[in-house]
Amino acid sequence: MVVDESVGGHIAGPARRFGLGCVANLEQPDSFAATQEVVANLGEYRRRCVDYAQKNWISSTRRGNTTASTANYYGSKLPVSGTVVIVAYCSRAEIGECLQALQQLAAQGSIKVIVADNASPDGTAQFVADNYPWVLLIRSRYNGGFAYGNNQGFRYSVGDWTLFLNPDTRIISPAIEILAAYLAEHPQVGCAGPQIICSDGRVERSTFPFQNVWISLLNAFGLTYWLPVNHIDNRWRMMHNPINSASVDRLLGAAMMVRNCALESVGGFDESYFLYSEEEDLSLRLKRAGWETHYHPPARVQHLGGASAKSNPPLSVASANWSRCLFVCKHYGPAAGEIVRWTWFICIAMRMFLAALCLWNKNRRNVLAGYCLSLKSLLMLSYFARNLRPLRPDNNPTGAV
Numbered sequence: 001m002v003v004d005e006s007v008g009g010h011i012a013g014p015a016r017r018f019g020l021g022c023v024a025n026l027e028q029p030d031s032f033a034a035t036q037e038v039v040a041n042l043g044e045y046r047r048r049c050v051d052y053a054q055k056n057w058i059s060s061t062r063r064g065n066t067t068a069s070t071a072n073y074y075g076s077k078l079p080v081s082g083t084v085v086i087v088a089y090c091s092r093a094e095i096g097e098c099l100q101a102l103q104q105l106a107a108q109g110s111i112k113v114i115v116a117d118n119a120s121p122d123g124t125a126q127f128v129a130d131n132y133p134w135v136l137l138i139r140s141r142y143n144g145g146f147a148y149g150n151n152q153g154f155r156y157s158v159g160d161w162t163l164f165l166n167p168d169t170r171i172i173s174p175a176i177e178i179l180a181a182y183l184a185e186h187p188q189v190g191c192a193g194p195q196i197i198c199s200d201g202r203v204e205r206s207t208f209p210f211q212n213v214w215i216s217l218l219n220a221f222g223l224t225y226w227l228p229v230n231h232i233d234n235r236w237r238m239m240h241n242p243i244n245s246a247s248v249d250r251l252l253g254a255a256m257m258v259r260n261c262a263l264e265s266v267g268g269f270d271e272s273y274f275l276y277s278e279e280e281d282l283s284l285r286l287k288r289a290g291w292e293t294h295y296h297p298p299a300r301v302q303h304l305g306g307a308s309a310k311s312n313p314p315l316s317v318a319s320a321n322w323s324r325c326l327f328v329c330k331h332y333g334p335a336a337g338e339i340v341r342w343t344w345f346i347c348i349a350m351r352m353f354l355a356a357l358c359l360w361n362k363n364r365r366n367v368l369a370g371y372c373l374s375l376k377s378l379l380m381l382s383y384f385a386r387n388l389r390p391l392r393p394d395n396n397p398t399g400a401v
Contacts, residue, residue: 081180082159082257084111087149089118091167092127094304099132101171106134111176112158114138115167116149119390124167143390146253147269147278154268157260160184166254168304172197178299179257182245190262190291191283193251194299195241204303206252207241207295210284211277211327216340220347245296249287253279255301262291272330274389275316277323284331313363315388317370321348322377322384345378 084102088095095115105111116138117125125139138152150164161183163176179192186192196204209215218224242248256279266285269278283293321344329337352371359367377384 081110082112082161082163082176083153083157084113084163084165084176085150085153085157086113086115086165086167087118087146087153088115088120088124088128088167089143089149090120090122090124092120092122092124095124095128095167096131098165098167098169098171099128099135101173103132103134104173105176111163112136112156114153114156116140116153118143118145118149145271145274145278145389146276147273148271150278151268151271154260154263159260161257161259162263163255163257164253165301166303169255170302172300172302175299175301176257179296182294182296182299183257183259186292186294188292189259189294190286190289191251191256191258191293192296192299193256193294194301195295195297196252196254197300197302199302199304203241204252204305205241206254207246207248208250208252208280210249210331211280211324212332213328213336213339216324216328217343220340220343241297242295243297245294245298247292248295249293250280250283251293251295252303254303254305258282259291262286262289265289265291272326273323274384275319275323277320277327281327281330313366314369314373317367318373318377318384318388321374325378341378345375348374348378 086095086098099113099115102111102113106113113134114136115125115128115132117128118140119142125137128135128137136156138156140149140152144152153164154162161180163179165171175194179194182192183189193206196206198204211219263282266282266289270281270285273281286293325337325341325344328340348371352368352375355364355367355371373388377388
């Protein structure tokens, strides 16, 4: 049985799936804000969804731009304590090991696993559907970006928290239990992140200060290696993680557990960002809403790094530079944004000149192409949205930053 409940022609919000023995047929929302009518009833939805998921197989049908499907969802006597959301794009080679590390908890009914595929051309979605039928798969008809994919997954979340994972990560058990317990013990914490381990065993830097004009200028000129302290009180050492659990400005977006009520309170991820800076933007909005972000190293996650970025390195470089200026302009004003924009334009032009003279390896073409696209994006404010970012069907790039 499939129930079609449209709300204003947009979505039949997740909160309307109340013990119906089915999953409603959903249309693609125009933005995360389109789901706000649902949020008021989301707590009741979660309670009933837990009962339903333990007793029934979840299935759904396709309508509009998104298909959510799963052949089987494991039921057990254990409550669904939270959700894992994985945004995938050209991640077929990496996502299998990521999902295998989650399978035991999913089989116990302790977590719900969602994969939001951003129209991967390499068959990632079909690979997940064929080999991991217990995963709730969301197929998007276009690549809306990392923030967009996270919001799509969050629409179907249950429990008290959502763990946002990259497809090139591997959970080191019991990282999920440790982070969930930490959130339960610290009600003021809205977001918690684990220690990130590189594939070679090194600890990856995963805590960062918020970008502002000063820090962005240090990064632009490469001075963070020589001036690791960026505050007079020496609170931030930019090149190192805290040794123990600590409150931080922001975390690496590869793995972070967010309290669902905190994410709802700030309206989810900002879909203005395509790739990079979206987790920084979320952390700053959580902080302004009264929530803390903590780094908790007892929980550990392995990270290979750059799975989605490798599919189009020049676009990734351009997106990183464009997103940085978008963040500064949004949170510190147009004047700060202009300072950062032109400073980075000059520094990237210098780097491009040096790379053209000195760089002679297999990455030379990608590096130069990334710098070239970055310069165009910074010089012409709407270039990235008009020419580089895959457009949503309802997207109007004329107002792009």
